[in-house]
Amino acid sequence: MPLEELRQLLATLSEPRGGDFSVIRGDCDPVPWSYRQVASRYLSPLHRVLDIGTGDGEQFLALAEYFGSGVGIDADPQMVALAEQNTPSAIACRVKFLPMDAAALEFPAASFDVVLARHAPVYPAEVIRVLRPGGVFVTQQFGARHHANITALFGCGPDGRYTRDPGQTVAAWAEAFAAHGCVIRARGEYDVPYFYRDAASLLLWLRALPVPEDFDIERHWPQIDHILREFQTPRGIATNVHRELLIVQKPG
Numbered sequence: 001m002p003l004e005e006l007r008q009l010l011a012t013l014s015e016p017r018g019g020d021f022s023v024i025r026g027d028c029d030p031v032p033w034s035y036r037q038v039a040s041r042y043l044s045p046l047h048r049v050l051d052i053g054t055g056d057g058e059q060f061l062a063l064a065e066y067f068g069s070g071v072g073i074d075a076d077p078q079m080v081a082l083a084e085q086n087t088p089s090a091i092a093c094r095v096k097f098l099p100m101d102a103a104a105l106e107f108p109a110a111s112f113d114v115v116l117a118r119h120a121p122v123y124p125a126e127v128i129r130v131l132r133p134g135g136v137f138v139t140q141q142f143g144a145r146h147h148a149n150i151t152a153l154f155g156c157g158p159d160g161r162y163t164r165d166p167g168q169t170v171a172a173w174a175e176a177f178a179a180h181g182c183v184i185r186a187r188g189e190y191d192v193p194y195f196y197r198d199a200a201s202l203l204l205w206l207r208a209l210p211v212p213e214d215f216d217i218e219r220h221w222p223q224i225d226h227i228l229r230e231f232q233t234p235r236g237i238a239t240n241v242h243r244e245l246l247i248v249q250k251p252g
């Protein structure tokens with residue numbers, strides 16, 4: 001697609017609000033688990049729950065019916081404000097959102113029954129500190145092969161960054177939790193075909209994340225043109241979804 005056409009297409013697309021990617025149209029092969037279903041299995045109405053890197057709160061709020069009270073934290077105050085706006089008034093008395101760094105959680109030890117982190121950074125020593133004995137940590141993350149054919153063209157990782165912190169991988173966390181005496185309750189991954197329905201959906205995803213981190217249509221249009229020409233299939237623009245899951249329990 002010529003650069004001018006890409007420019008015009010991008011100009012017509014409004015920014016997704018917060019982490020709301022529902023405007024992106026895609027078709028995914030069946031996956032072996034749903035994060036919400038897995039996380040809900042570890043929650044009870046008596047539980048106090050922490051969600052790390054909560055973003056616009058959508059995922060955490062969708063779990064609120066399963067827990068008693070919860071706190072979502074995010075390093076970005078704009079995300080915290082959005083999560084507050086998204087909180088239905090009926091549950092505002094038991095779910096709150098705070099600006100905070102996942103690396104330095106401002107809670108006393110043993111404050112939570114369950115800690116969650118979906119597609120967000122994890123610092124195992126902090127998670128263990130704030131979990132009560134016997135408490136559970138559930139995380140789902142982008143796998144390193146997520147959108148591999150696309151990220152390879154930009155030379156970046158699945159989150160758009162050109163360099164990845166080697167400590168921020170599910171494998172490194174599993175090791176760290178085990179070294180602290182935690183039990184690995186479950187670990188899994190899936191890597192399945194995914195198809196963007198149209199160029200607009202692909203552009204929305206690239207710009208929203210952004211992938212690469214310095215996404216710029218003027219500079220990156222040759223790669224986008226390549227994707228649109230080479231990865232086009234009858235089902236859409238072909239790529240893959242790679243997710244990893246880790247569930248650990250602090251010793252009781």
Ligand SMILES: C[S@@+](CC[C@H](N)C(=O)[O-])C[C@H]1O[C@@H](n2cnc3c(N)ncnc32)[C@H](O)[C@@H]1O
Nearest residue numbers: 019053054055074075076079101102118119120
């Ligand atoms: C990809 S979003 C995921 C949002 C949400 N958990 C979800 O699954 O939709 C990652 C979020 O982590 C937040 N984040 C990144 N680094 C952080 C840190 N060090 N401490 C707290 N939040 C952080 C970002 O601001 C962003 O909102």
